[in-house]
Amino acid sequence: MFSYLPLPHDDQRVSVISRRQFSLGLAFTLSACGGSDTTNTPAPTPVVTPPRAIASVQANTIATFVSPWSIAFLPDTRLLLTTRNSANYNPGQMFIVSPDGTVSAPIDGLPANGGVLDVILHPA
Helix, strand or coil: EEEEEEEECCCCCEEEECCHHHHHHHHHHHCCCCCCCCCCCCCCCCCCCCCCCCCCCCCCCCCCCCCEEEEEECCCCCEEEEECCCCCCCCCCCCCCCCCEECCCCCCCCCCCEEECCCCCCCC
């Protein structure tokens, strides 16, 4: 328990704790610091699982762009594709690409300050 003693020339109080409280506080503080492991137990060997083999991957080119930057998949299987600044496109253009390769005209109303960069669909 703490007891408070007035200082002789001041209205402030100072707390006095017993030796037992000090010893317990010191023990808890030192135990929280950790310390060295004296048992010399070896570190556990990590278990490495080999990657699964991929059965097959098929890539089909459906559209070609000079500087594609980001793709977002729409729920109806179309893609939103952004381009970065290049000689062939104005900066910050976005296109809708259909699975059959049809590319829309650039989508209007986007910022044109060096590119759209990444595109992510709204979760709703």
